[in-house]
Amino acid sequence: MATLRQQALSMVQARQRVAVKAPSTKISNYFGENVFGTAQMKESLAPSVYKKVMEAIDKGSKIDVSTAEEIASAVKTWALSKGVTHYTHWFQPLTGSTAEKHDSFFDALGGLEKFKGSALVQQEPDASSFPNGGIRSTFEARGYTAWDPSSPIFIFENTLCIPTIFVSYTGEALDYKTPLLKSMEAINEAAINICQLFDRNVKKVFPSLGVEQEYFVIDKALFAARPDLVMAGRTVFGHSPARGQQLDDHYFGSIPTRVKDFMVDFEIEAHKLGIPVMTRHNEVAPGQFEVAPLFEEINKATDHNQLLMDVMEKVAERHDLKVLLHEKPFAGVNGSGKHNNWSLITDTGVNLFQPSNSARENLQFLTFLVATIKAVYDHSDLLRASIASAGNDHRLGANEAPPAIISVFLGATLTEVLDELEKNGNIKIEKGDNMYMKLGISKIPEIILDNTDRNRTSPFAFTGNKFEFRAVGSQANVAGPMTALNVIVADVLKTMAKDIEKEMAAGKEKKIAIVNVLRKYIKDSKKVRFEGDGYSEAWAKEAEKRGLSNLKSTPQALDVYNTKATKELFERHNVMNHIEVHARHEIMLENFIKKVQIEGRVMGDLALNHIIPTAILYQNKMIQNANGLKGLGLDHTAAVETIKEVSKHIEALKSNITAMIEARKKLNKEEDIVKMAKGYQTDVKEAYFDKIRYAVDKLELLVDDESWPLVKYREMLFLR
Template sequence: MKVQERSYVTSEAPSLKVSDYFGSQVFGLKEMQEALAPSVYQRVAGAIEKGSKIDMSTAEEVATAVKSWALAKGATHYTHWFQPLTGSTAEKHDTFFDALSKMEKFKGSALVQQEPDASSFPSGGIRTTFEARGYTAWDPSSPIFIYDKTLCIPTIFVSYTGEALDFKTPLIRSTEAVNQAAVDICQYFDRNVRKVYPSLGVEQEYFLIDKALYSTRPDLVMSGRSVFGHNPARGQQLDDHYFGSIAQRVKEYMKDFEIEAWKLGIPVSTRHNEVAPGQYEVAPLFEEINKACDHNLLLMDLMEKVADRHGFKVLFHEKPFAGLNGSGKHNNWSLITDTGVNLFQPSNSARENLQFLCFLVGTIKAVYVYADLLRASIASASNDYRLGANEAPPAIISVFLGSTLSSVLDELEHNGNVKIEKGDNMYMKLGLTKIPEIILDNTDRNRTSPFAFTGNKFEFRAVGSSANSAGPMTALNVIVADVLKEMKVDIDKEMEAGKEKKIAIVDVLRRYITESKDIRFEADGYSDEWAEEAARRGLSNLKSTPFALDTLVTKKTADLYKRHKVLSEKELHARHEIRLENYIMRVQIESRVMGDLALNHIIPTAIQYQNKLIENANGLKGLGLDHRAAIETIEQVSKHIESLKLNVGEMIEARKRINKEEDIAKKAKLYSTDVKDAYFDKIRYAVDKLELLVDNESWPLVKYREMLFIK
């Protein structure tokens, strides 16, 4: 294929300084304060801060102000922007213009509530086809914004009977659960703490390929990944793409979506080439978790729209190209007090370091107790391809701390005292006297760990690049809340038994360290030795989504979510069913795409090439020339054609058989074992071998070397 020089679209910012236009499309607190009466503003600010309900008179005042602001910005419509269980966002646009009065109108009732059709979104049986009512309700804690001339109001989405049908509702509930539990622990150390909020920074990895090339690949269009494709001679083995100079066309695209993101108040901060060719990353500054999740979804939508005008296609699939690094969405999570303290930040204060150890140890124990739930939270058909492959962490959930903190916890567990030397030295004495400084960033990072402590936060690296972060973050919030509640009870019992507060805290921490130490792992997560060791420790290795999702319907999980009022058992079962349905449909789509490409594209092309070889071989034979090489190639092509026919045929029959299964959990597992595991690799192997044998000009699919390297 002849490579032509690609032109590129340039991008111009409204101002040389980002600060001049950052958040210009957002109706935030500053805009509210300027537009609302002081008493109204205080009520709205109080609702945002405390989660209290906004009365209708206040809503009317806000609606009037936001309508004026939006119309002045050129908005013509408004929508409730919500996150149904499809995995993407949803919106229904209504015009401000009222034809009867010939005026623009926007009432408080329209701000607060809308009624999308709940039966048209996944509900897991909560809503049937004839039960259509569902409600979206304004979430004041996430700012209103203008996007494509439309006023977007972030909302929750619930059924007529009150069950959560979205990602945002349980996230908000879990945020309150961890707030209450964390404040109780903070009270041992600082009585001024009244609120703790989870903070999140989402590193978003993605692939970028030419839109014209993308359009020629039915597998990318239909399933988001290339079901076939032989690795190019040059892939990522030279490590020359990582942090390399960004191609001009790609850079202009990045600049363009960054400008649009800044207008929307999304604090994107970092951009760079990732390891695989054609792979990149964008990362924002940390924000309150609800806003961070909203901003990540908005950013993904924005990246796709901006890519279109640059002639690119963004791929958020976790593993669009086999044999190359997949894409994750690294969720950097921490807990921040209303006094400005990061609870995962070590310091030179003895009191703050004991507090730090409470939250560190509490989180480790939470991951240990609920490791299978965390695995389920990041499970998807697409993420299964990534986990354990190349740079991605394994499906085994473990915690990485680094050598320094591991030594601290080991010595605390055994003796209550620690002495660690590093450089000028670091000395800690825990338990009965004081706790001096813990040095920050005194150990390496482990990129094979799914859940790693990285200095002042935990990085949940196993989250997939296409996921809504609200799902995994809800699970993380609630499991940490649960263990912190338990910790509070245990410390109080020790104090009631007569122990001094600090001694009581240390004794509880020592016990928790002992109980949870099996979840800690410091070495190579890819190694076979770790899989064997994890099994000896009793840790799960759930490599396939349908098996991982079983955790959602256990009594342990139901009791956990019920205790913290995050999800009811009915809501959990609905999510289990929705995610199983999603898995089945995605594997079905991929298998159909594979069958279509193999039968209608690959095999006909291979047969045509085979016939051409036979003609050449016969010609050589007629001339008395050596034709053994042609015969050998013909035999190889024939072997792979027969393999394709056999395996595609058997896969189709397997689908027919499995589709008769009525139990959705069994059906999903059969699609995993009897379709995906049984045939995908076999079919791909034959096609990829044919790609090497068939004449390049005849091959019907654009190849990896073209998609990944043409910029």
């Protein structure tokens, strides 16, 4: 291993820049060139066929067989003109990554290229081989992928990719996309009812999303020389270097040359795929970066984020780099998340979270703002569960990321607005720093946009015209938490509509009825609002007093999926039935268990087969040195103390690894998956991981540098 480390470091020193040339100096000349979007459809399809496709996209109407045949013919012609030979149904199973099975256009029996409408619309992958939470038995293999017309077909790596949903033979969702699409319909229906209190012209409301993606980049050779990164996605060992992020010099700093070349390259590929990448910059930790796109309709944004991660990983190979998407690949520096910027947009072009100079629109803005806060308060445990994973547990609650306590940040101005509205039904804030608003029953003048600060310690913050759900993990499929968010807000909006109707039925004028309901909701949900430092111990104590949950581990957080209330919530909005909710609970628990198992095995393998042998060799060398000094009558105290220190850590490693293995054996006999997951959290991860790591990291400081088998943090994090 020590030799492998030195070889890897030598390879890094010899690296050369990879030249990157854009197809054009103007991105607009090649943006979306590998997408069969609306422009390509309009150009290649008959007007009647194009109209049916647009109805399927906008209204969810079904595409008939003859229409599917015409679309398939046009898609095939377009794909073949670009040199494409294969097609695939591109879907998002509950593995967290995407899946694809490539089929050739070429029909060997017919001697020509074929692509039928039936192949476009539906295929049949093996449902039992993907995570299904008990929905399918091994011998019940049949499942279906079905085309999702609302997300554009694209070409990636010379393959035509058709975005699809993935369901079992009996109709249950086996993917992330199906519940997301259903949640979009749920919030559309609920939001329209509220919108039409203000504007009868609103016929559709869709959630929009912008996903800020954080990630680390290291050299490919260094990655290959770290078995823990290869197997577990994170370094289970590694002492913090003398210099980490304490100087704050990496954030927004000059982008390292090799990384800049990589960024330019993957942005070109992303733009060809119609992914509206806009922003790139260094993040807080050394070796950490961020990419952010423009906002899109949530289904397309979700697909684009999954595709972008794939693009980044593949393009990195061209630059002899490796993208690390794990939430916490390195201890002692910031981990990575996905900041999900979520909003609601009407078909009339109004952002429902956008303050305005219109009295009507500002009351509408406050209505949706308060409904969202109430939803987060009512269902904070479900939001927490939606972001739960073994990787994110390393990040949430650390002094770098939103805590496991779900709270809402609004900023001073909106906090004052809601407080006054709750107390008096109106507010007047004197002019100053561009802020002035008077809220009354008959008139609501302007609320200025962006008159509040940002709070990076808040997991759910209002940031001007959107909510930023910051607690989502960097390798997560955002469809999971976004489905939960859509559903809980839809649920509150439906209840709100009924409450407003009751007020109006009692004789209240519409605006008065709305304000009365808002005042009640503000009062009911104010405990979830927090403006301070979410990292502080004081907030944890305060949150406990408020009755807010602090679910620090995945097995603990996932309990909410087992509740009757959660199952009824998803069923009430036709997003998931109780079987699908139960299946997801099991799949998430299984994933957690397997991740902890893998990490434990990696720890044991590295410690027993690499670290301890290296430490023993060093110890023997020190014993020889001590004996030599003693024979010469020289002071050998320091050598003896080092020998004792090395011995202590070796013994600690042996005993803790043996105990951890026994704990795993015992837990593997547990038949209750909830008990098994919680046992892996407490009896394996909490009981032994830190102890084992502590001993190894101390040995890293003691053993001479040339002998140490693992690539060190200082060698991985400061890529230039």
